[in-house]
Amino acid sequence: MxxxxxxxxxxxxxxxxxxxxxxxxxxxxxxxxxxxxxxxxxxxxxxxxxxxxxxxxxxxxxxxxxxxxxxxxxxxxxxxxxxxxxxxxQGMVMFLLCNLALTLAFAILSALFAVVASDLGGARSFQSWLMLPGLALWALQMWLNFKARFGG
Structure with missing residues (x-):
């Protein structure tokens, strides 16, 4: 390699x-x-x-x-x-189902990260802000997936 x-x-x-x-x-x-x-x-x-x-x-x-x-x-x-x-x-139904599963995985992982980080840092008021990196990575992956599937 x-x-x-x-x-x-x-x-x-x-x-x-x-x-x-x-x-x-x-x-x-x-x-x-x-x-x-x-x-x-x-x-x-x-x-x-x-x-x-x-x-x-x-x-x-x-x-x-x-x-x-x-x-x-x-x-x-x-x-x-x-x-x-x-x-x-890739078939449209399978493509959409896989992206839905990916969305659920990101939601769960982001929520867990936000809860753990806020518990460790004691900053519950910033909990929603701690989910932003996961949301940004999810949005990037969705954009790349749709770009790859539809050839844009």
């Missing part, structure tokens, strides 16, 4: 071809890959459902492939694969 760079956090679109892909761990509907090499970048913690996984395998070798990745807390998930004018995108 000496020649591979870590993918920038805010980048969602990666031009192909797809390089090395680690073996996947199947977990129900999803396959988790330890890493995927996309151009000069190595993206770690990539998750794909069956539809996106097959699209990645089918189109991944083409030099004209474009991969769009969204964010799931600390990992990335494949939201769209484009090759030679044909685009395969």
């Amino acid at each position: 000496a020649d591979k760079q870590r993918a920038p956090y805010l980048q969602v679109a990666f031009p192909g071809p797809v390089g090395r892909v680690s073996e996947g761990t199947w977990d129900g509907r999803w396959t988790r890959r330890a890493y995927v090499d996309l151009g000069p970048f190595r993206v770690r913690g990539v998750v794909a459902d069956a539809q996106m996984g097959s699209a990645l395998e089918e189109f991944g070798d083409s030099a004209a492939t474009g991969i769009r990745l969204g964010h799931m807390l600390v990992g990335r998930w494949v939201l769209a694969v484009t090759s030679e004018g044909h685009s395969e995108r």
Whole structure:
């Protein structure tokens, strides 16, 4: 991996071809890959459902492939694969359900952080302000997910 760079956090679109892909761990509907090499970048913690996984395998070798990745807390998930004018995108219902689950996870984690921080600091009046970093990170991830899914 000496020649591979870590993918920038805010980048969602990666031009192909797809390089090395680690073996996947199947977990129900999803396959988790330890890493995927996309151009000069190595993206770690990539998750794909069956539809996106097959699209990645089918189109991944083409030099004209474009991969769009969204964010799931600390990992990335494949939201769209484009090759030679044909685009395969994450299903709308699954996309919305995953973003809803992500929203609930952020809400719970932000609330827990705010309660623990206010108990430690004794500043209950600032409890709502302590949720702002989580809200900002949630908003950033939602923006990146919608940008990746809809190709903006």
